[in-house]
Amino acid sequence: MTSPDSPVVHLSNARLDRGGRTILRDIDLSVPRGSITAVLGPSGSGKSTLLAALTGELPLAAGTVEVFGKPVPRGTRHLLEMRKGIGVLLQGNGLLTDLSVGENVALPLRTHTKLPAVLVERIVNFKLNAVGLLAAADAYPRELSGGMARRVALARALALDPPLMIYDEPLTGLDPIASGVIMSLIQRLNDTLGLTSVIVTHHVHETLPIADQAVVIANGGIVFSGTPAELEATTDPLVLQFLRGQPDGPIAFDATPRTEAA
Numbered sequence: 001m002t003s004p005d006s007p008v009v010h011l012s013n014a015r016l017d018r019g020g021r022t023i024l025r026d027i028d029l030s031v032p033r034g035s036i037t038a039v040l041g042p043s044g045s046g047k048s049t050l051l052a053a054l055t056g057e058l059p060l061a062a063g064t065v066e067v068f069g070k071p072v073p074r075g076t077r078h079l080l081e082m083r084k085g086i087g088v089l090l091q092g093n094g095l096l097t098d099l100s101v102g103e104n105v106a107l108p109l110r111t112h113t114k115l116p117a118v119l120v121e122r123i124v125n126f127k128l129n130a131v132g133l134l135a136a137a138d139a140y141p142r143e144l145s146g147g148m149a150r151r152v153a154l155a156r157a158l159a160l161d162p163p164l165m166i167y168d169e170p171l172t173g174l175d176p177i178a179s180g181v182i183m184s185l186i187q188r189l190n191d192t193l194g195l196t197s198v199i200v201t202h203h204v205h206e207t208l209p210i211a212d213q214a215v216v217i218a219n220g221g222i223v224f225s226g227t228p229a230e231l232e233a234t235t236d237p238l239v240l241q242f243l244r245g246q247p248d249g250p251i252a253f254d255a256t257p258r259t260e261a262a
């Protein structure tokens with residue numbers, strides 16, 4: 001891959017358009033290797049759109065995006081190759097309901113590798129153990145709590161040992177205890193497996209304690225970039241409005257509907 005001190009993700013002067021509209025502009029972001037970056041912002045500010053640029057799902061309208069030291073490719077074959085290095089945990093978990101927990105975690109290994117069944121089983125058990133769910137290997141998604149299902153999805157995202165993990169709203173629908181479990185798991189996995197993580201969320205207070213850097217997006221761009229401590233000390237009215245969850249203030253209310261399915 002690249003030299004150890006080059007950033008794992010680097011966006012420079014990036015502009016992201018959707019449905020003919022500019023969602024984000026002038027985006028400069030560097031995600032250092034081994035770090036956890038929190039991308040915060042109100043609903044509709046463009047957090048998921050930013051992630052779509054990292055996975056190559058949404059090509060930039062302007063500027064550059066590099067992942068693992070190389071420009072995110074546009075051709076399908078190269079894109080698929082790059083994506084094997086990115087573990088993505090989506091909001092909806094995306095577990096297949098007619099497959100057991102173990103089979104769900106095995107799916108990326110069966111799809112993308114030619115590993116023999118015994119090895120697949122060993123890797124699946126290792127990943128399930130990492131999220132504390134080895135005992136649930138034979139259960140079906142409908143038998144799991146929301147927190148457990150999220151952990152299975154996490155194990156599946158880790159199946160191919162991706163060096164970069166991307167989490168889109170990992171806490172949605174979870175109670176405070178399950179949220180705490182997921183957050184400490186994300187941190188522990190990042191440290192023990194030597195990963196780099198980008199967490200997109202509006203759960204500021206749960207996420208800042210495990211983040212090395214924080215970025216706030218609002219009004220079409222980055223309005224804050226710094227350490228969690230710097231964010232907590234901010235006096236910027238726009239950032240404060242978001243942190244305090246106030247409806248009135250400099251953040252424009254997102255009132256434009258999507259023009260096509262997400």
Ligand SMILES: Nc1ncnc2c1ncn2[C@@H]1O[C@H](COP(=O)(O)OP(=O)(O)OP(=O)(O)O)[C@@H](O)[C@H]1O
Pocket residue numbers: 018019023041042043044045046047048049050202254256257258259260261262
């Ligand atoms: N496929 C799409 N086509 C057109 N517009 C889109 C599409 N996806 C998102 N948008 C628009 O882009 C803007 C940002 O959406 P995005 O989903 O990135 O926000 P978000 O910060 O992830 O919000 P949330 O916190 O609710 O998940 C919104 O105004 C949305 O309507």
Ligand SMILES: [Mg+2]
Pocket residue numbers: 047048049168
């Ligand atoms: Mg989103």
